[in-house]
Amino acid sequence: MQKPGQLSIGDLGAELKRAGGGVTVKSQAEIDLMLDAGRIVGLTLRKLRGIVAPGMKTKELDVVAEREIRALGGKPAFKGYRGFPASICISVNDQIVHGIPGEKVIKAGDLVSLDLGAIVGGFHGDSAVTVEVGEVPDELRRLLETGEASLWAGIAKVRTGNRIGDISHAIEEEILRRGKYGIVREYVGHGIGRALHEDPQVPNFGPAGRGLLLRPGMALAIEPMVNLGGDATRVLKDDWTVVTADGKPSVHFEHTCIVTDGEPIITTKV
Ligand code: MG
Ligand code: MG
Numbered sequence: 001m002q003k004p005g006q007l008s009i010g011d012l013g014a015e016l017k018r019a020g021g022g023v024t025v026k027s028q029a030e031i032d033l034m035l036d037a038g039r040i041v042g043l044t045l046r047k048l049r050g051i052v053a054p055g056m057k058t059k060e061l062d063v064v065a066e067r068e069i070r071a072l073g074g075k076p077a078f079k080g081y082r083g084f085p086a087s088i089c090i091s092v093n094d095q096i097v098h099g100i101p102g103e104k105v106i107k108a109g110d111l112v113s114l115d116l117g118a119i120v121g122g123f124h125g126d127s128a129v130t131v132e133v134g135e136v137p138d139e140l141r142r143l144l145e146t147g148e149a150s151l152w153a154g155i156a157k158v159r160t161g162n163r164i165g166d167i168s169h170a171i172e173e174e175i176l177r178r179g180k181y182g183i184v185r186e187y188v189g190h191g192i193g194r195a196l197h198e199d200p201q202v203p204n205f206g207p208a209g210r211g212l213l214l215r216p217g218m219a220l221a222i223e224p225m226v227n228l229g230g231d232a233t234r235v236l237k238d239d240w241t242v243v244t245a246d247g248k249p250s251v252h253f254e255h256t257c258i259v260t261d262g263e264p265i266i267t268t269k270v
Contacts, residue, residue, distance in 0.1 A: 023191055023199045025217040030123055030193065031258055031265070034219060038125035038256050038267025040074040040118040046270055048088075048116075049131045054108045058090040061114070062101035069118045077117030077124050077196050084240065089115040089128075096225050096233060096242045096250040097128075097187055108134035111144070113252045117196055124196050126221045127268035128254035139228065140249060146181060147226040147251035150174040150204070154189075154222045158257045158264035164200055164211030171224050172205040182227035184250070187242065189223045192256055214259045219267075223254035 026034065047068050048061055066087035069076050076087035084100075091099035091113040092106065099113070106112060115128035130144060153174035157166040167189075175181050189202030200212045204224040229248030236243060244250050258265040 023212060023218065024193050025215060026123075026193055026219055026258065027217070031217065031219075033121040033123035034125060034193065034256070034258065034267050035265070037074060037118045037120040037123050038127070039270060040069055040072040040120065041116055041125040041127045041256070042268045042270035043072060044068040044116060044118070045114055045127055045129055045268075048114050049129060052106060052112055052114075052131055052133060054106055054133060056106045058092070058099070058101040058104045058106065059086075061090055062086045062088050065116055069116070072118075074118035074120050077119045077126065081117075081196060087116065089113070091115070091241065091250075091252065093249045094244045094247045096184055096227070096244060097252055098240045098242050100238055100240055106133055109136055111136065111140060111249050111251060113250075115252060115254065122194055124192050124194070125256050125268050126192055126196060126223075126254060127256060128223060128252045130251035130253065142179065143181070143226060143228050143249065143251055146175055146178040147224060147253045149178070150224040150226060151222060151253040151255065154202075154204075154224065155255060155257055155264060155266065158214065158220060158222065158259055160214055160216050160259055160261045162214050163209060164202055164214070165206055166208045167220075167222060168203045168206040168211070169208035171222075175204075175224065175226055182229055182231035182244070182248075184225035184227060184233060185231055186233055187225060189221050189254070192219050192221045216260050218259040219256060220259070221254055221256045223252065225250060225252045
């Protein structure tokens with residue numbers, strides 16, 4: 001949910017510093033709040049993926065998302081974030097991230113990316129999933145599998161003693177192992193906690209063994225974005241929606257994770 005056109009890999013760090021961000025280590029009480037927020041995000045996404053169907057307008061999904069988040073005791077994290085007008089980002093086909101729900105009608109064969117966040121007691125959860133509507137061709141099915149597998153490859157490296165670069169590299173390696181895909185470079189994963197976006201940035205590519213050393217209690221949103229075509233992106237005139245420059249489809253998978261000495265806690269998994 002970085003504001004496109006204003007926040008790229010390069011300037012997200014500066015933005016975070018201005019906002020008083022930085023790498024934070026969560027207490028057990030804070031982790032408990034993040035588990036609550038994550039659970040609300042996970043349950044809401046599960047509900048939405050169960051109802052996405054041809055003929056629905058994307059704004060109808062936003063209404064359900066906001067109602068569900070609030071009914072479960074959370075606050076929609078995206079609504080009003082840097083002026084974003086809805087509770088969920090819905091990005092269809094060549095839209096990568098940050099699509100604004102509206103009059104767009106979902107069709108059979110679409111890839112629909114659902115990305116949402118919730119806040120409980122001041123702490124955030126953030127997760128995304130791309131779903132296919134009805135049948136999709138094999139190359140899109142493989143794109144979906146690649147995006148999801150790359151998320152899990154990254155999550156497998158979220159562990160005390162590893163570095164951010166280990167996560168980035170595992171994601172990239174998993175994607176490239178599966179085909180010639182475009183890995184989005186301008187939008188990245190991020191630290192998360194009291195703020196939706198905290199340090200550090202978590203790119204979806206790059207060398208292993210570099211970057212911040214992970215410690216227990218750090219929280220990271222891991223979120224690969226994978227394109228069927230090239231990696232270039234552009235932002236639509238609405239100043240939010242990020243699309244592939246070549247018009248080819250894209251997928252996005254995200255979970256919020258907390259570093260431990262063993263397996264990470266995945267707050268948004270239900
Ligand atoms: Mg997200
Ligand atoms: Mg995120």
